[in-house]
Structures are given as C-alpha cells and as structure tokens.
Amino acid sequence: MSPEVKPDFLISPEGLRIDGRRPDEMRPIELKVGVLKQADGSASIRQGKTYIIAGVYGPRELHPRHLTLNDRAYLRVEYRMATFSVPDRKRPAPSRREREISMVIANALKPALFLQEFPKSVVDIFITVIQADGGTRCAAINAASLALADAGIPMRSLIPAVAVGKADGKLLVDLGDEEDKYGQGDVPMAIIPQTEEITLLQQDGSFTREELNEAMQMGITSCKYLHELQKEALRRSYVKKTPDNGDEDDDDDGSYEDDLETDLGEAELMED
C-alpha cells in the first residue's frame, strides 16, 4: 500500500472539503438494524468509509460476579478494531485507546438507559470497527444505541453522536480520517436529542470559547439529523419483523404509522 501523503490543503479556495463536502455536511450514512443472528440486538453503520458493527447480549448473568451491581445492570462495552481496519495492521491485543473508547462509549450511552430495571445482571455491547476512516467512537455510539433498542433494552431515547472539528481555521462536522489526522482538532459529542443533554464531550486540539460554542451548535444540529436516521432504521427493522406485513408499503389498514407505533412500543423505546 502506498504511504499516506499529507494533503496540500483541507479546505479548497471555494470553501469545500477534501471530499467535496460543505463544512456542515455529514458523510453519507447507512444504518441497519438486526444484522447479527446470534445477538439479542445488533446494528451496523457505514459513515463514509467508516464501517462498524455492534452486537448486544443481555441482560444476562454477570461473570465475573465481583462486578455485580445490586441496584442496576452493569453496562459492559468492548470497542475493538479489526486487524485489517486501518492502513497499518492493528495489533490484536486490546490497546489503551480501545479501552478508553470503550469506557467513553459506555458513559455516553448510560444516561439514556433504564439499567436499574435489571439489577445484578450485565448488558454486553461488542463493537467491531471493520474499517476505520475517522470518527469511529461516534459512529460506534450511533450503532450501539440502535443495537440496544433492537435488543429491547428500555431507554429514554436513542443516542446520536458526531465529531465536529477544525481545519484551516474552519469548523467542520463529521471529520474524515485526513481531516482528523491533519486538522487542528476535534470535539466528539453525543446528546439526548429531546433535551439536548450532552452525554459525551471530548476535545482534542485548541478551540476558542466562540469556536467551541459554534462547534457544539453544529454538533447538536447534526446529532438531531442522525437521530432521525436512527429512528428510520429502527422503523424499517420492525416493519420487516412484523409477520403479517410482507410489504413495507402494504399494511393491514393502510396505516404505516399505526404499525410502527405498535412495534416501537414492543421495543420499549420510550421516545417522546
């Protein structure tokens, strides 16, 4: 493979990004729910060239037992990169970065979950990055949240996440790998969209107070857009699962929305 070359510029004279996007434009996103047969819940995300699969198991008995929490389920997240997911072979042993990102993802998801309904048990989320091209922790949150809903874990809301960054002095949403590597910094964030509560906020690089405020506003707008895509992916999966609903456009009573509401209710999704 040819060595990676630093691009001459990240923002063109016309104000467009290296892949032709506008500063506030997300990469193309494809979300799928129910992609793994063995898992209790699963989802995949393609965000540009980043490709991630998340599988949820549980609530189930927790081993080792000393991790048991008497008043709620333990949320155990394992974020891993496949050896072939990055240009240099990723060593298979868990890295410090993977452990940190696992913790960050768990903390971003927890505020939306009613884990107290399953004391002394564990909900496991296994996340594998198949292909990394920037923004993997946020893409992983988008997929993991959908996988939790698919597993029927009671939640206040789905959690969308996005990274906003800076390159050539301009704020950009949803950084690609080169923007991440050669840009001036990034701010990954996740929110509960209905209340705009922030469940993840990290910062890499330096931003002025004004830039940070603007970056967060851009992030909230993008998260709300992502949230719509998440809900739509979940709806599609329930329409597919309904046995008497062979055709997505051909419901019993002609009411697409009625079917969706019943099915979303089954998933114990407590969206507003």
Ligand code: UDP
């Ligand atoms: N990356 C890589 N090798 C690694 C780890 C990361 O090439 O061992 C790339 C990958 O494309 C990743 C990007 O660097 O998406 C940024 O990584 P970071 O740690 O900032 O996390 P992310 O932005 O993926 O959440």
